[in-house]
Amino acid sequence: MSDLDGFLGQARVHDAVFALRPDYRALLIAAEGMTPGPSDTYSIDLLTQAETAARQAHCECKVEQLPHVAAWREAYRAFGAKPQRTRNSIEALLRRAENGLPRTNRLTDIYNAVSVLHQIPVGGEDLSRYSGAPHLKRATGSEPFDTATGGTAVTEHPDPGEVVWCDNAGVTCRRWNWRQARRTQLRDETTSALFILDALAPLTDTALREAADALTGHLHRLSPDLTLASRLLSAPQGD
Template structure:
């Protein structure tokens, strides 16, 4: 059984990231005891009887309502993340943060992707609460998660044309890493293959990324909503949380 508190205690936001965006906060949620699932995407139910599919539909409706009054890039949190991407040299119109990418898919003809129950749940919560949110298989981590500006040598494994490929971030790019390499590029753009969630995942790390104008209260509400769905998946689910701020002394809650 994973020591969730010990795992989260090693998480860090590097000072170079803090200098870039001192308003940044990350809510980390570590979970184990999740029931392994061999079910199809969108079929896992929580204790309230709502399914991952139902949550996705709710998220699609939420996005449609929001975007009747403004364009995706004008929504406050998307706009903040676009500016953050520009600050470390990424072009947000070409590499969209995960929230923007999901919002665009939510109102497109195909709707939000149906991947696996855990991924579907966190994607839906991301859209409903307007926060970039990533999920990773905690057992695949080598050491603690760290957010830093890349040296450019970090290994990042992906699939290209059906084949495994190791790429490297650009120097100065903001990336999440562990001791084995990058786990997510461009802050919250693309997650690597090594730590991706799978139907048989039983321990996971979820990262909720916030910039101003998102408040701590709104970030906490998003985390609480995610936890409600996760703890409803089974009686053995255990959780630990930590709030990291973009300072050299990360605050623990």
Template structure:
């Protein structure tokens, strides 16, 4: 095993899901994909092809059907309600993307475009974190209420605190993603300079392990195709 692969593997091995989250949703699983040697930059032709294909596929698959009626996305709405969130106001990330297909998905940057395309194609929430700004191990927990969450409001950097009980991803420095997969913090978000990243694919009962694995395979394929030479490792986190 190379030094790079060992480094990625050690980061994945340290990841954990708090028992309180599994008590809330025993069917929850997270597929973690860590990568180094990624090629960052602004949106480009490769990402455009992936996003355009995802948009076309979603238009056919959801023709006449609201995204929230998809079994996996409906389960995510139930999960949000279980910890007090209102999914009609703060939507699970995959649903939010699918609702934008009619007018076109956002073009953000090379790496974000890749994982957004996979998220839409497989109806699975996916988040991406810059490992160079990540401190310690990824943990999915229920917030105590004092964890800092760095974000933007009115064009200015602000620090928020989540209400106790909210399901959040966090590292040693604070919350990295609020409401399971709703919004990522500014500190660890992917940018046009990111070369090392952690991707989180969130699954509930209606999505089988095989379907989750297929989404992970599609992400790895897209990453290695758009970043030749990238090194990737993955881990499935379950109860």
């Protein structure tokens, strides 16, 4: 078993999250040997394609009416978040795409583009900055969250009952897929990463795999020495 497989083997989604949304699935992809760097022609071209697709989606219906966006809005309401104020990541990206998606670095650009093109929340974290394996749980409210306000580093805490991704050091992403911690953000020099693809019904397992294949395909094109491992987390099936 590789180190990446061992890392993913310790990842978990707590029962309290599955009780909230039994249809939830998380596809985790761990990657090593990536070729990092700032935004480049490849990643910017991919973002441009995503912007075009998002504008087309806007023409067909309101963003909040897209099936997977609507499902995430329901999930946010289920743990007490107001989706009009704290938008799930795919809704936020689709709305930003109208005026142009951010150009951050080649790895972040790629996963944001895949997120928009496949209308699925995708997160990317610097694997070297993890402390232990990822787990998705409902917060107690005491967990530290490393963020910034007005350019100043601050430590916040999630609301009790909020759905959060954590490692042993604290929260890595608040409100399921709303905002990432500064500590594990992808950087220009990142060479190992954890990508998290979040799915709710009506998004199918087939569509989830297609998004994952698109992401890994782009990573392979940019990183000839890439090593990957993946794991699907879903609710236990009854007898």
